[in-house]
Amino acid sequence: xxxxxxVLLVLLVVAVIAVQVVLKNYLGPIIQAQLPPVKxxxxxxxxxxxxxxxxxxxxxxxxxxxxxxxxxxxxxxVLFSLNRFVVEVGIGKLIKAAISREGxxxxxxxxxxxxxxxxIIRNAEGNVNLKVLADTLTAGQEQKPEEKPxxxxxxxxxxxxxGPLPKVYAKAVDINTVLRYVDHAASxxxxxxxxxxxxxxLRNIATYxx
Numbered sequence: 001x002x003x004x005x006x007v008l009l010v011l012l013v014v015a016v017i018a019v020q021v022v023l024k025n026y027l028g029p030i031i032q033a034q035l036p037p038v039k040x041x042x043x044x045x046x047x048x049x050x051x052x053x054x055x056x057x058x059x060x061x062x063x064x065x066x067x068x069x070x071x072x073x074x075x076x077x078v079l080f081s082l083n084r085f086v087v088e089v090g091i092g093k094l095i096k097a098a099i100s101r102e103g104x105x106x107x108x109x110x111x112x113x114x115x116x117x118x119x120i121i122r123n124a125e126g127n128v129n130l131k132v133l134a135d136t137l138t139a140g141q142e143q144k145p146e147e148k149p150x151x152x153x154x155x156x157x158x159x160x161x162x163g164p165l166p167k168v169y170a171k172a173v174d175i176n177t178v179l180r181y182v183d184h185a186a187s188x189x190x191x192x193x194x195x196x197x198x199x200x201x202l203r204n205i206a207t208y209x210x
Contacts, residue, residue, distance in 0.1 A: 023054040045069035059091035071132040083115035108170040117178040165207040173202040
């Protein structure tokens, strides 16, 4: 009876603490250990994750120092880089909404996407890095034959009205990105390059009236 419940509760608490410790302190090294085979499979020049952690009790996810390399055959070594990505979620409201079953009520104190840069590169041979990477990802996958469209019934049911939006409140959203394009095939005198920089800083965004 009561003793069994106490034992189960203790085991649950121990399991949560153990998962918390692993995700907060060892997630980065675990991910880093899996990167070399992924890099070889994708045939890219580099693949790095500086650190990654998940705080279940604090409701946060953080990833630092991400670099995804270009495929071989491109002068620029990096296709995508990210200095920092952080998301903080209000755990209290999330648990309360789950218990009350009143629908999603999510409070996001902070979202930060810092120095995210994507480079679209066209090399001297006319190959585009994103296309080369996409071809590598889909290589060996069998294409399924297209299914014939099913005949629609004569009478269509009345469209249901969309339900209310989930309650989401974000206190701070800070994003800065760079989209860069470099073309080595467009001119014989040298590569043509252009960049679009974006910086977004938002405060107190909600899907409902606060």
